[in-house]
Amino acid sequence: MPRKPKMTQDTEEQLEFVEGDGWKACHDKKRELYTAESYVAGYYDLYEIGKDTYSRLKTERLDRRGAHELIGTGRHLYKSVSDRNGSYDIELDEDYAALCPWAEVQKTGELWGKELTDLAVTLFDSEEKNREQRMKRRTNN
Secondary structure (H helix, E strand, O other), rough: OOOOOOHHHHHHHHHHEEEEEEEEEEEEOOOEEEEEEEEOEEEEEEEEEEEHHHHHHHHHOOHHHHHHHHHHEEEEEEHHHEEEOOEEEEEEOOHHHHHHOOOOOOOEEEEEOOHHHHHHHHHHHHHHHHHHHHHHHHHHO
């Protein structure tokens, strides 16, 4: 499991945030990287988002659902679920902690293995943005 990178004062100064009900987005000015988290009653998701998405989150008055839907158009990095069907966590990108050192990732259950995660990414259309990244990692190891 990745360790959360230590936040330094320099790191904190390069980060800009915007947040709303059940979500938070970050612009890492030094890396020109945009990321976001969304959370609601037992569900936590972490995404890499685009500049346009970040701008919309910053300027539009979106309700919770609208913000979550917009954030969900990004590349899924991490998912945690804790509901009546059980608790589980999925690292869709193993580098999620380095990409989002600011995030307070909610871990609730057993971490899915790489093979099960690869299978889910292959099967589910919602995870299409992760296929190329996971295939490259698989062929390089």
